[in-house]
Amino acid sequence: xxxxxxxxxxxxxxxxxxxxxxxxxxxxxxxxxxxxxxxxxxxxxxxxxxxxxxxxxxxxxxxxxxxxxxxxxxxxxxxxxxxxxxxxxxxxxxxxxxxxxxxxxxxxxxxxxxxxxxxxxxxxxxxxxxxxxxxxxxxxxxxxxxxxxxxxxxxxxxxxxxxxxxxxxxxxxxxxxxxxxxxxxxxxxxxxxxxxxxxxxxxxxxxxxxxxxxxxxxxxxxxxxxxxxxxxxxxxxxxxxxxxxxxxxxxxxxxxxxxxxxxxxxxxxxxxxxxxxxxxxxxxxxxxxxxxxxxxxxxxxxxxxxxxxxxxxxxxxxxxxxxxxxxxxxx
Numbered sequence: 001x002x003x004x005x006x007x008x009x010x011x012x013x014x015x016x017x018x019x020x021x022x023x024x025x026x027x028x029x030x031x032x033x034x035x036x037x038x039x040x041x042x043x044x045x046x047x048x049x050x051x052x053x054x055x056x057x058x059x060x061x062x063x064x065x066x067x068x069x070x071x072x073x074x075x076x077x078x079x080x081x082x083x084x085x086x087x088x089x090x091x092x093x094x095x096x097x098x099x100x101x102x103x104x105x106x107x108x109x110x111x112x113x114x115x116x117x118x119x120x121x122x123x124x125x126x127x128x129x130x131x132x133x134x135x136x137x138x139x140x141x142x143x144x145x146x147x148x149x150x151x152x153x154x155x156x157x158x159x160x161x162x163x164x165x166x167x168x169x170x171x172x173x174x175x176x177x178x179x180x181x182x183x184x185x186x187x188x189x190x191x192x193x194x195x196x197x198x199x200x201x202x203x204x205x206x207x208x209x210x211x212x213x214x215x216x217x218x219x220x221x222x223x224x225x226x227x228x229x230x231x232x233x234x235x236x237x238x239x240x241x242x243x244x245x246x247x248x249x250x251x252x253x254x255x256x257x258x259x260x261x262x263x264x265x266x267x268x269x270x271x272x273x274x275x276x277x278x279x280x281x282x283x284x285x286x287x288x289x290x291x292x293x294x295x296x297x298x299x300x301x302x303x304x305x306x307x308x309x310x311x312x313x314x315x316x317x318x319x320x321x322x323x324x325x326x327x328x329x330x331x
Contacts, residue, residue, distance in 0.1 A: 002304075003026075003027050003028040003029050003300070004028045004029070004065050004066050004296075004299075004300040004303055004304075005028070005029050005031040005063040005064050005065045005066070006023050006028055006029065006030050006031060006064065006065070006066050006067070006068060006296075007030075007031055007032045007033065007034065007058045007061060007064035007066070007067040007068070007088070008020070008030065008032075008033045008034070008044070008049075008067070008068045008070060009033075009034045009035075009055060009058065009067060009068070009069045009070065009071055009079050009083075010034070010035060010069065010070040010071035010072070010075070010079075011033045011034075011035040011037075011040040011041070011043060011044050011070070012040070012070060012161055012164075013161050014070055014093070014264070015033075015068065015070040016040075016043060016044075016047075017264075018264045018290065018292045019068055019070065019292055019296075020044075020047055021290075021292070021293075022290060022292030022293040022295065022296045023296050025289070025290070025293040025296075026293050026294075026296040026297045026300060028296055028300055029063075030044075030047060030048065030049045031049060031050065031061055031063045031064050032049055032050040032051070032052060032057075032058045032061045032063075032064055033049045033050070033051050033052065033058070034051075034052045034053070034054065034055050034057065034058040035051070035052075035053070036053055036054075037164070038053075041053065055079060055082055055083075059082065059083065059086045059088065064088065065088070065089060065303065066088065066089040066090070066091060066116075066299065066300070066303055067083050067088045067089070067090055067091070068091045068092075068093075068120070069083070069090060069091070069092040069093060070093045070120075071093075072098075072167045072173040072174065073093075073095060073097060073098035073173060073174050073175050073180070074097070074098040074099075074102075074172065074173045074174075074175065076092055076093070076096060076097045076098070076102065076106065077097050077102040077103075077105055077106055079092075080092055080106045080109060080110065080117075081105070081106070081109045083115075084109045084110050084113050084115045084117075085109075085113070087113075087115070088115070089115065089116040089117070089299075089303050090110065090115060090116070090117045090118070091117075091118050091119075091120050091295075091299050092106070092117070092118070092119055092120060093119075093120045094119050094120055094121055094184045094185065094188075095119075095175065095180055095181075095184045095320075095321060095324060096119055096317055096318065096320075096321050097175070097321070098172075098173065098174060098175030098180075099175055100321055100322060100324075100325040100330065103317075103318055103321040104318065106314070106318075107314045107315060107317075107318045110314050111314055111315070116302070116303060116306075116309060116312070117312065117314050118299055118302075118312040118317075119188075119314075119317040119320075120295065121184070121185060121188040121189070121192075121317075122264070122291040122292055122294075122295045123185045123188070123189045123192075123262060123291060124188065124189065124192045124291075124295075125291045125292075125294035125295040125297075125298055126261050126262075126268075126291040126294070127266075127285040127286040127287070127289060127294065128258050128261040128268055128269075128270045128285050129189065129192070129193065129247075129258070129261060129291075130285075130294075131270060131283060131285045132193050132247075132249055132256050132258065132270070133192060133193050133195075135256060135272070135283075136193060136194060136195070136249065136251075137195070139253075140251075140253065140254060140272070141249060141250070141251025141252070141253055141254050141255070141256065142251040142252035142253030142254065142275070143251055143252045144194050144228050144249060144250070144251045145228055145229065145250055145251060145252065146228060146229045146230070146231070146248075146249075146250040147189075147190050147193060147194065147228065147229075147230045147231075147247075147248070147249050147250070148230075148231050148246075148247070148248040148250070149186040149189070149190075149230075149231070149232045149233070149246070149247050149248075149262070150232075150233045150244060150245065150246045150247075150262075151182050151185060151186055151232070151233070151234050151244075151245060151262045151263075152178075152182075152217075152233065152234060152235035152236075152237075152238035152244040152245070153182075153235070153236060153238060153240060153244065154236065154237065154238060154239050154240050155168060155169070155178075155210070155216075155236035156210060157169060157210065157211055157212050168181060169210070169212040169213075169214055169236075170214075171213060171214050174214065176214055176215060176324075176328060177205075177207075177212075177214030177215035177216055177218075177236060178205075178214075178215055178216055178217055178218055178234045178235050178236040178237075179203060179205055179215055179218035179220070179234060179324065179327060179328065180214075180324060180328075181234075181236075182234035182235075183203075183218065183220055183232055183234045183324060183327065184320055184321075184324055185262070186220075186230075186232040186234065187201075187220075187222070187230075187232070187320050187323050187324070188317075188320050189247075190222070190224065190228075190230045191224075191316070191320075193249055194224060194226075194228055194249070196224045196225045196226045196228070197224060197225060197316070197319060198222040198223065198224050198230055198323055199222075199223065199224065199225045200222060200223045201220060201221070201222040201223075201323045201326055201327050202220070202221055202222075202326075202327065203218050203219065203220040203221070203327035203328070204218065204219050205217070205218045205328070206218065206237075208237060209237035210236060210237055215236075216235065216236040216237040217233075217234065217235040217236065217237050217238075218232075218233075218234050218235070218327070219231070219232070219233050220232040220233075220234070220327055222323070243259070245259065245260050245261065245262040245263055245268075246258070246259050246262075247259075247261060247262060251275070252275065253274075253275045253276075254272055254273055254274050254275040255272070255273045255275065256270065256271070256272055256273075256283075257270070257271045257273065258270045258271075264290065264291065264292060265290055266286075266287055266288055266289055266290040266291075266293075267287045268287070269282065270282070270283045270285060271283065298311070299312075
């Protein structure tokens with residue numbers, strides 16, 4: 001498959017440190033970047049891309065086939081609408097938008113114009129999580145009864161990127177705090193791992209350790225369409241030196257435990273624990289390829305082969321946004 005020509009809207013640390021290397025590792029090309037900050041554009045140009053201060057310049061690049069949208073959340077809607085009108089394939093960072101109403105507009109825009117769209121749920125593409133899905137599908141866990149996820153970090157007010165304000169703690173730009181930022185990954189991952197979406201959800205949020213107005217932690221409980229229970233602990237108030245990234249899938253025949261797989265980087269560990277004997281068996285998976293690299297490969301392959309696009313659904317991703325809104329008590 002020939003490499004896809006990519007554009008990036010919003011060249012912040014995730015795009016620079018994870019997406020751009022993922023594009024290269026997947027054998028694709030970063031053609032152009034749009035960012036109003038000249039420092040960010042200079043960094044993109046050093047990576048071999050052309051820099052644009054506005055979206056129109058990136059859209060005008062004929063080699064740009066797919067665009068990764070990595071702006072602050074409140075800017076997703078405007079970027080996706082413009083890109084959809086231009087006919088570009090779109091991979092938009094999670095959450096879909098800062099508000100449910102904007103996510104609904106995004107869904108209508110890409111579906112009405114038949115644009116190939118995906119929300120960047122990179123955790124679907126971590127090799128360990130793909131292994132979990134395969135084990136579940138093979139019946140090794142028996143009937144899955146529960147999924148438990150801890151996905152936490154420390155995000156203080158003083159965190160900044162190249163001197164830029166921390167937009168993730170601004171409710172107007174982010175739409176919320178730790179729940180808005182981290183829980184969509186877990187909600188979507190439950191659907192991916194067990195093959196059925198969460199349909200019922202409730203949450204408690206806290207503003208406990210950080211000195212900003214958005215939530216710095218949340219506990220969510222949910223139930224899938226088939227009755228499996230899900231629990232998610234997400235946080236901006238967990239010191240990074242502590243164990244803070246763990247995924248457990250429990251069934252009637254055994255349990256899978258993944259540690260340090262949630263996140264942007266490759267690696268971590270995966271263990272199967274037998275339900276009859278209690279024996280623990282480490283499972284091998286690709287520890288070299290990052291979820292970003294695999295996400296680029298999958299999206300590029302589906303761009304070239306429309307028969308693979310069934311793995312992507314704006315309507316499914318809107319369902320995840322509706323669950324986030326419900327967890328915040330907004331519907």
